[in-house]
Amino acid sequence: xxxxxxxxxxxxxxxxxxxxxxxxxxxxxxxxxxxxxxxxxxxxxxxxxxxxxxxxxxxxxxxxxxxxxxxxxxxxxxxxxxxxxxxxxxxxxxxxxxxxxxxxxxxxxxxxxxxxxxxxxxxxxxxxxxxxxxxxxxxxxxxxxxxxxxxxxxxxxxxxxxxxxxxxxxxxxxxxxxxxxxxxxxxxxxxxxxxxxxxxxxxxxxxxxxxxxxxxxxxxxxxxxxxxxxxxxxxxxxxxxxxxxxxxxxxxxxxxxxxxxxxxxxxxxxxxxxxxxxxxxxxxxxxxxxxxxxxxxxxxxxxxxxxxxxxxxxxxxxxxxxxxxxxxxxxxx
Numbered sequence: 001x002x003x004x005x006x007x008x009x010x011x012x013x014x015x016x017x018x019x020x021x022x023x024x025x026x027x028x029x030x031x032x033x034x035x036x037x038x039x040x041x042x043x044x045x046x047x048x049x050x051x052x053x054x055x056x057x058x059x060x061x062x063x064x065x066x067x068x069x070x071x072x073x074x075x076x077x078x079x080x081x082x083x084x085x086x087x088x089x090x091x092x093x094x095x096x097x098x099x100x101x102x103x104x105x106x107x108x109x110x111x112x113x114x115x116x117x118x119x120x121x122x123x124x125x126x127x128x129x130x131x132x133x134x135x136x137x138x139x140x141x142x143x144x145x146x147x148x149x150x151x152x153x154x155x156x157x158x159x160x161x162x163x164x165x166x167x168x169x170x171x172x173x174x175x176x177x178x179x180x181x182x183x184x185x186x187x188x189x190x191x192x193x194x195x196x197x198x199x200x201x202x203x204x205x206x207x208x209x210x211x212x213x214x215x216x217x218x219x220x221x222x223x224x225x226x227x228x229x230x231x232x233x234x235x236x237x238x239x240x241x242x243x244x245x246x247x248x249x250x251x252x253x254x255x256x257x258x259x260x261x262x263x264x265x266x267x268x269x270x271x272x273x274x275x276x277x278x279x280x281x282x283x284x285x286x287x288x289x290x291x292x293x294x295x296x297x298x299x300x301x302x303x304x305x306x307x308x309x310x311x312x313x314x315x316x317x318x319x320x321x322x323x324x325x326x327x328x329x330x331x332x333x
Contacts, residue, residue, distance in 0.1 A: 182224060247274040
């Protein structure tokens with residue numbers, strides 16, 4: 001009986017491993033539902049890495065299993081093993097292949113980063129509210145623009161150097177459809193809409209809109225992460241950062257702080273609600289009316305007679321934080 005050449009077995013094994021790796025790499029369910037224009041870019045890169053990882057796992061573990069069976073010690077065999085001193089071509093091969101893979105993934109990742117907007121030049125306009133939210137200002141700056149107008153002079157938009165995910169090559173030098181100032185505090189996210197004066201504890205955006213988030217932090221480093229958008233960006237005290245994206249699927253998605261920021265880090269969660277354009281217009285109108293009503297209640301009372309926590313109390317629900325959290329924030333500042 002003619003023995004099958006090792007090279008043929010290797011070819012067959014390579015075809016099987018490749019087929020299995022590609023299938024698993026593109027049919028897994030490890031990632032949540034895609035809900036942004038940037039998500040497919042990240043998922044494609046992840047699928048390539050996962051496919052390569054599966055292939056390497058099958059080759060390495062498969063070789064170990066084959067060698068365990070084929071070269072196992074037989075009963076009564078007390079002889080020494082073959083005196084193998086090395087194989088230079090094999091060592092070059094298994095060094096060159098990982099090098100090529102790493103270089104290829106590096107080039108691919110740079111391309112994905114560029115398409116997502118990571119190479120946008122620094123220096124972008126930020127609203128007055130975002131400037132007011134920088135550390136060193138009063139906690140009352142987290143209120144809506146309307147309430148700020150009653151207690152502080154108007155601050156013109158400024159050009160501040162930023163880092164993060166900005167405009168993609170297709171939207172470079174084009175203003176975003178919606179700008180939201182996002183502030184991280186222990187332990188909540190506060191969203192301020194400069195164009196409408198709305199302050200909320202949830203992020204509301206219209207589907208298909210080019211959204212720019214201007215991120216800042218009041219106290220420590222936080223990390224704004226939306227798994228369904230495949231986007232994550234740190235909010236750093238004193239350093240403005242940016243996150244720009246387009247949501248593609250209406251729905252409600254979790255927002256998580258991905259940076260250990262204190263004892264209640266695990267509870268620093270909120271959600272982003274992606275509306276249809278009509279639903280978003282309705283939400284904005286309703287909240288403008290509600291917050292104007294709250295503002296009138298605050299103005300009717302002499303702010304000088306109130307403590308900071310009492311002054312902010314009517315807004316805690318809109319900010320998505322509880323009274324206890326508000327009190328702790330006020331006491332810490």
